[in-house]
Amino acid sequence: MTTTVGGSAASRATTRPLDTLPKAHLHLHFTGSMRHETLIDLAVRHGIALPDALRDEWPPHLLATDEKGWFRFQRLYDLARSALVTVDDVRRLVRETVEDEAREGSGWLEIQVDPSGYASRFGGITAFTDLVLDAARDASSLTGVGVGIVIAANRTRHPLDARTLARLAVQYAGRGVVGFGLSNDERRGRPEEFAKAFGIATRAGLGSMPHGGELCGPDSVVGCLDALGATRVGHGVRSAESPALLDRIASAGVPLEVCPASNVALGVYPEPDAIPLRRLFDSGVQIALGADDPLLFGVRLVGQYQLARRLGFSDEELAELARMSVRASTAPSDVRSRLLTGIDDWLAAEPGEGAPEPWSP
Incomplete structure (x- = not known):
């Protein structure tokens, strides 16, 4: 997929490099963070046959607006996860992911993982979390990139499983785990069904970070707020369909982890121009741009900022998006201060001449 979006003449003439813009990355899934070349290497090493969509025709063509499309997306994710066979594979994934964050200007990463998806291979959920x-x-x-872990439940599984994971997360509160999430197909597993699990996590001081408002509409975001006490909402982009909800989110200061490239790749919006990023921003909503699953969508964090630039965001507005990501994070105060100062310095520097970077998944 190659997508281009027009920008103003000024933005085309003078732009600052986005990989040097300090930022925080708050929406990234564990296996989905893997480099494509690493997946190929691990598959060869472990004798795993990959489909063309993960090998020669990468990134895959995806459409998840119906259950069949989501099943294909999930199948590809599960195949990629099967390439993680050894402890060294897991360590390599984490190291390379954080190295990629450093190259893209990210000074703080919160990566989301469901340990139960890896437990059978790595000695159980506790052993895998330790790893x-x-x-x-x-x-x-x-x-030098700070890393926090968000333990996430799978909404397609029984809510009792989520409670087990919430208790696991609580064991590590203050020791690297910063939040509790809820992921997978939003059309299955209403937020209300997981309220007890989130209660366990939030009473221990962990952030409530469920997914909502991407495949499903504004009501799923309301469920995350009302039933789960969301301190951030993963995606939440379809909140733009409800002016009342936008006002509520903006007034409450609940950040949305918006992943523009994946919104297009999954068919939530037909093209980048249709993503309501400008409407969210102008409504006063706090936005943290995220890459979601670069392994499947082909776009990492800087690509999300490139897309925002193509949608007409000025350098001043891109800097504010970066500030929002830092303020929405669970990073320690000294890390926040350093990143916010770096953003001011980035904006104070003279912009470079030339065309902006292409956004090309």
Whole structure:
């Protein structure tokens, strides 16, 4: 998929490099963060046959607006996850992901993982969580990028499973786990069904970070707010369809983790011009741009900022998006201060001459 969106003459003439804009990345899934070349290498190493969509025709053509399309998306994700066979594979994924964040100007990463999807291969949910946290600490020391872990329940599984994961998350509160999430197909598993799990997590001080408002409309976001006490909402982009909800979100200061490239790739919007990013921004909603699953969508974090630039966002507005991502994060105060100062410095620098970077998944 190659998409271009027109920008103003001024934005085409003078733009600052987006990979040097300090930012936080708050919406990234574990296996979905893997480099494509790493997936190919691991598949060869472990004798895993990959479909063309994950090999020669990458990134895959996806459409998840119906259950059949979502099933295909989930199948590809599961196939990619099967390439993680050894402890070293997991450590490599985490290290390379954090290295990629450093190259893209991200000083803080919150990566989401459902340990139950890896437990059978890595000694259980606790052992796998220990492994991820240890790998994250090593990668952070290597790169200088802070890393927080969001443990996420799968909304297609029984709510009792979510309670088990919430208790797991609580064990690591203050020790690298920063939040509790809810992912997978929004059309299955209403937020209300997971209220007890989120209660367990939030009483321990963890952030409530469920997905809502991408495949389903504004009502799914309302469910996240009312039933789960969401402190952030994963995606939430379709809140734009309800002026009353937009006002509520803006007034409450609940950030939305908006992933523009995946919205287009999954068919939520037919083209970038249809994404209501401008409407969300102008309504006063706090926005943290995220890459979701770069392994399947072909676009990492800088690509989301490139897309916003193509939608007409000025450097001043892109800097404000970056500030919003930092303020919406769970990063320690010193990390926030450093990143916010870096954003001001980026904006104070003279812009470079030339055309903006292409957005090409």
